[in-house]
Amino acid sequence: MKISKSLLLIVFGAITVQVNAQEAKFPAFSAEAHRGGRGLWPENTIVAMQNVLKIDGITTLEMDTHITKDGKVVVTHDDYLSPGFMRTPDGQDIPDADAKKYPVFGMNYSDLKQYDLGSKALVGFPEQQKIKSQIPLLEDLIDAVQKDIKTNKRKQVFYNIETKCSVAGDGITNPEPAVFVKLLMDVIQKKGIAPYVVIQSFDKRTIQLIHEKYPNVRTSFLVANKKTYEENIADLGYKPFILSPVWQMVNEDLVKKAHADGVKVIPWTANKAEDIAALKALGVDGIISDYPNILVQSK
Secondary structure, three states: OOOOOOEEEEEEOOEEEEEEHHHOOOOOOEEEEHHHOOOOOOOOOHHHHHHHOOOOOOOEEEEEEEEOOOOOEEEOOOOEOOOOOEEOOOOOEOOHHHOOOOEHHHOOHHHHOOOEEOOOOOOOOOOOOOOOEOOOEHHHHHHHHHHHHHHOOOOOOEEEEEEOOOOOOEOOOEOOHHHHHHHHHHHHHHHOOHHHEEEEEOOHHHHHHHHHHOOOOEEEEEEOOOOOHHHHHHHHOOOOOEEEEEHHHOOHHHHHHHHHOOOEEOOEOOOOHHHHHHHHHOOOOEEEEOOHHHHHHOO
C-alpha cells in the first residue's frame, strides 16, 4: 500500500490512523481545557482528557509536561508533588513541610506513578470530581485520547503542550532545554501527532529551539508581564503562531497588533462567563479555561 507524502501514518497499538498533514487546520476559535479542565476533574490526568472530549465545542487539550529522573515525559504541572492535591502511595497527605521533598525531575517514573492524584479535594475547585488517578506518561495519555477519538468517532482535537522549564530550574527541576525538547519531540513524532500540536512555554528557550529545529511545529509564547506586545515579541526573537498572555493583559490594542503580524492571541486562564464573553468580544483566537463547560456555553 502506497501512502502519499502528504499523509502521516499514526499507530496506536493495534489502531492505525492516516492523518493528512495539509488538513490539520487550526480551529477558527481554539476552545482549550486547561490541564484537561481542572475545575471538573483531576488536573493533567487521562480521565480528565477523556471526559473533556465529551464536551461538544472543545477543540484543544491543554496540558503541562515535565521530565523524570529516568528521562520519561510526564504530564504534570508542578515541579514538586504538591501537598495541595497529591497523596503518598499509602494514601497519606503530603505535609506542607514536605512541599519540596518530591521533585518530579528527581524521581523515576516507576516511583512517581505510585502517588495518588485526584482523591484529595483541591481548594478553589469545589466542583472537581474526586477520582483516584496518577501522573501519566505523555505517550500513554496520547494513546488513550486517540483511541477514544477513534472508538467514539470524535473530531480530532489539538494538543497544547507546555514545557515546564526555567533557567533557575536547569539541572534541579528540569533538564537543559535541548534535552527537554528532544525527549518531548521524540514522543510527539513517535505518536505521529505533530500536525495537531502546539508547544507553549514561558521559557522562551524551549520554543526557540522548536522554532529552529522543528519549524513545522506550532509554538506559543506564554506571558504574564507588563511588557507591550512589541516588547514580548522582540524578547522572543521571532513571531510565534500564538501569543498566550494571562487574560488580564488582553486589550483591543494587543489583539489588533498581534493580528496585524499574523499572530493569534489565546489568553489564559479565564473562568467566569462574563470574562470569557469580554475576551471573545475583543476578537481573541481562543481561550484556555479550567471550566470547559462554561467556555463553550459563553457567547
